[in-house]
Amino acid sequence: MAELNLKQIIDRLNTEFTGENRKLVFWYDDKAEFEEDMDSVELENAKVYRLEKDNQFYTKYFFEREDTTTNYLIYAPFPKPEVKDNHLEDTMLYSKRFFADRASLLSVDLGIEEKYKHVIEKHIKFFANKDRTQRFYDLEIENFNEENILVGLLSAVCKTKTCSFEEVVRIVITEGDIEDNKYLEEMDKYELLGAFWKLCEQQFGYVDSDPSLERLMVTLFVTYSARYLQSEVPASWRSFVSMKQGNVIAFLDNLMNSMLYRNDYDRLSAYVASGLKVEDNLAKYTPEDIVHLDTFAYVDELILKWITERLVSEDVAAKLDEMDMLQICDTRSKMHFGGVYENAYAMLENAFTIINAANYGGSDDMKSIVKKYESEDYMIDTAYRKFYFYYDQIEDTTSYEKLQTLVENIYTNEYLNDLIPRWNTAFCGEDGLVVLPLQRNFYNGFVNHSKERTVVIISDAMRYEVGRELFEQMKDDPRCTVKLSPMMSSLPSYTRLGMAALLPHNTLEMKDDYEVYADGVLCNDLAGRQAVLQGHSKDSICVQFDDIKNLKKNDLRNIFTGRQVVYVYHNQIDARGDKANTEDEVFVACEEAIKEISDLIKKISTNANTYRFIVTSDHGFIYKRDKISESDKIGGVNGKDAWINRRYIVSKSSITEDGVSNIGLGYVLGYEDDKVISFPTSSNVFKVSGGGQNFVHGGSSPQEMIIPVLDIKMERGHMETRPASISLVSMVQKITNLITGMDFIQSEPVSDTVKETTYRLVFMSEDDERISNENIYVADSREPDSAKRIFRMRFNFKNQKYDKNKQYYLVVIDDNKKLELFRHPVMMDLTFADDFNW
Template identity: 60%
Template structure:
């Protein structure tokens, strides 16, 4: 650093000014290298006099007339003038001259071998600024060679934290334009450009008569492609393949896997793909030969297109490298561009399972239908829901429109057209009421005899398949156990009657004007339902989910004090599906409902120590994406005053007509009601005015009438948490110094669900020998800005001989459980390790 250089100068100069005799020392600094530093020079027995080109005569007068006793260092930030122009020539004759060049001082101060002094002199312009010189010192290079010196100079200009050529190249490629690269302009300014291209050849095997960053990038991506492609490259590409593919692959792997640089990798990949017209050049290559490649995004588009075409042909047996379509989708989703095409791959996977149902078979008996639905058929509805959840997230769904038509045809004409008529052919038999627990018996079966507080969450229109997804989610919660059952809803399967059936009662009835009564009382709103509930259990309460969600913790605790039964009414699915302008969002609402209910269970467990929950629904629904056609609508001959809905009609007489079934209301309600419920025996609807075109319920089908019952137990104090992770940022494949500094990042900020922890980080050999010091890092940063979660660690390696053919690893362990969380392979090539190569 400059301060130490000046100290060396000061020591030499102060040695000149010893003794009692007055002395003058002239220092002509030809290139003014020390002009900015001279004022900090510490002189013990002399003063610094600043000589200017135009004050020589006065200086002579001053030194020989005005002050003839003081020792002076006369500093001139310019070359020594010729004798005939130098008024101080005779003064210099009886004085001394001092010579100091920065190259000499730098080599001495840094411990650089004298043979590299010409190299330092070559780049002396670089050391003309204090900040650049200081950053060079801060890199703490231990072993100086031509390469390490030039890499350090470039590292300073690129402002990397370590002297690493991989980091230099990373900065050149990620922090500037390729065609007008500001860092290459800096290299050229300080005569480093030849060194940069020489090192590119040494490290990456890239060489060219007129090298450019663009061609370097092309070389890297083509070389990477060649390694993972199971077919020959296009002939025009072969000249770009480097003989040092290993270094290139390691470099690009680090770039694409980096949290900070993966976006730039994608940009570079697209740049190369466009420049090479790669999509056309590889058009004839089989998707099978590209399956291992994730060099370019268009490869995923090619594979997605291939899968789509196979599915359109209903070729569900198609494979790539022995992998089925779902396996291919899952494997590609884990690769680099998998996040970009996540929705497409998930959509295709769900489409695959739906197309398998093109020859769907349904049992004829009610027990068989129910059992098969609960065991496997529910998945058809789940895949259909997830297909459209993915489809609706696509910015452009044009490429999947034909596939969507196929899915819609299979779901409607192969599946619903088969299962719903058979369901309705069987449900008219009295024994169908004994196959599943009945919704009207819910309170007596699940609530009445409970010996602990029960929180009942009723989610409007949560059908069985959605409840099963919630159940699977709860299975992953380590402090939660859940049992999934099912019950048969009332018919008509609509909210008012379903909500009434879930309340305690002795009598459930529908009046002649179609009001629903529980024990003779109305139960249409929250207050009325709470009144019914409290007649059976005074220590009970009803509340809307939205009201509970808005309450603070203390208010929630107060609400639950002394309560034995709490009914919470949740309305996400039906609220969205029942409106014509939002019915196509019903599947989004299903996912939101699952998340909200899971979060509610965790919140109540934490806030009020509630540990027993029952989650159920008033009814399910049928949803089809295609708008209803006139042929899907059934004419009805209901008498005036009948209760008419798209999916049911309640009247004094059954409705006659093709495609219409009926059951007595008395069988549904368990009373002597003489009214009749009529319903379409398929997924069709009755002709009614208004309403939506896609989302319906109220009728008789497994989707509408099989409702979930989840019996859930949680542990007190439950909070789902995970431990924060760290990642290596520095792009290091080779260790060349006994002292190495690396940069890391804490991947995410800690929060209430993300715990901090401490990590033990060190280097080991392939035999698990520790070869460096152990760094302990406590990951507890809360900053949202990734830059503020970066940290730097210094590693000191054992001074021993390292074998370049062996593997060494940077490893990190979570100290709380001693589990390895990071492993990064490096090569160690320390030239002067083991006593600097001498056997002493």
């Protein structure tokens, strides 16, 4: 760093007089700062000659006639005269000039050309402080010009790590106050404020006779909005639209997409939105006009309102810009404010699925019913579950009340009340117990003949559609091979009977006290179930999930070592649903159950040398959010000689009420028994005291009786996975427009070995300067058709000069690994008329 001291000056002068040729060096000390010191200055290879204002002719004569061999420093304690008044001008042509003012020292030290020295001189006050000066040096600017000197000074004021005007603006608007901004005050102190506003004009097109930070921000946000609005911006905003749209979009995109600064963007967006009266102005636009606008959070509220209104009207075919409602929800949820409204978008996606199922029409024979449920209908139950899972996470659901009522009506009246009677008609027919594998045959069908240790995880009340979600998740584990098949639970579909049926047994019966016995053993607790299991497989054990979930590696291994079969009992869903005060949490419990089981499988396979797992359930459930009304309850039953539950009655005689079917218990369980199971043929319940109002099971319905069986094989060791890659489809070699669209393709669908990956796409110079906005793309498509994995990205380029001799690149970065995927070279061939004039 340049310092103004006499020793340094003498050292620099001595270097000037090295060599064999005679040298004359002129030093005009404009302010005579060193006049007193010159008497003591001694140079190693030169003499000091003091120039006076009136001895120029003599000086010229002296150097060219009297002493033509000695080196001289010609010191003048006054500014250099104008050429017309300087009689030594021709002598100076074959001499050198020396500068010892701070600006000159800095310029020489930094390698700044003489023609830019005036910029340093103008702002010399800035360099009076060592820390500020050091910050300027630390920017390591190369190839100085007037602009990057000023940007460097501004960067040093803002304490940035790089010489970047965009970074200066970011710090000014995010770290300083809008009204009394400390950075602008600091700039003003060093006469840099004018340069700041001039650069704002050059970079962002912000022109203002009385510039302010607030109006700069309004210009940025309005210009950004103008790009994505499908019509003119509001009249009151038009004066703020800048011609440098590409630069503005690149700047705000980088701000909103940054994990470090996205919260700053949100705060500034809310501030500008208030001043622009965004709610009043944007409410006048059609949803199609704003569907791609992402500047303000209020846009999402308008889009959500439109989707909700369409759904309430059951207009499931409605589109915006050729996107259906599912595509709109997916697109908007991935945009900047999507994280704020992700629960609402997810809720609406699932509402769409349910409303799309209005006017449901099912099949009549058991085989068709099962096939349709396994391939299609389960998704309605999943959508209903997901709808409430996300609905319950929204703080204020007032605007969705009509939608919730519609969802409830369609799910209950048009779906359940159509499907369940068809199911029960078929169930009571001759094919009722032959289409699906029966739960009572589970052990022989899935466990008995396995030659390797098998862990059976029984999750209480995990119905088929929940198991299907676990299946989809396990498929994405590269170490996992998984098969899913449906199985018919026992009837009544309740825990004690289902748990007993899943055990190996020769006999399965419900005695007159309605307790369930397998092989004559009462198995309503862990000890009884283990006794039955060990009667068929001595090297076996039954454990509770809660007892092993947190075990350390050695303790876990000790449980499994030497075992052939391990039954693990998991109770997350039923435990929550069966309690009146927590039954509305049952869908949260489903999500937790999926994660707990997945984690347990991975833990056991990693730590206990066990690689085969079977996940199943004792029964499913029906959940409806609305409280059961009196009209949904079947009366006229009594419990004197019967076991009565909300969804079933077991007794010696049939129930002859309307809406009730009867079937022999012995027929269902495969043994001789004269007891009868009576059950509602719809989703209604028997009128009994106690119990919950929303969560029920025990009866006959696909939701209660179709249960999942997941057969899982975990690979030993580690299986390699790779990220879903993307590549450029458009063969673009030259960029000729400030706004350019390019097509890409996700190379292969997401699968168990190909993982969802997030990419950042941006154009950069060979000097790593960003010259476009940054796009974010989530490669998560599972489409097998490659044509459906093609997507388009639009890039907005900075409106600036581009050097045709320089290389520019499209850079694609894996955001998860922070690694560059590829770099595609392009030529920038843009017409640019602006220049930087001061």
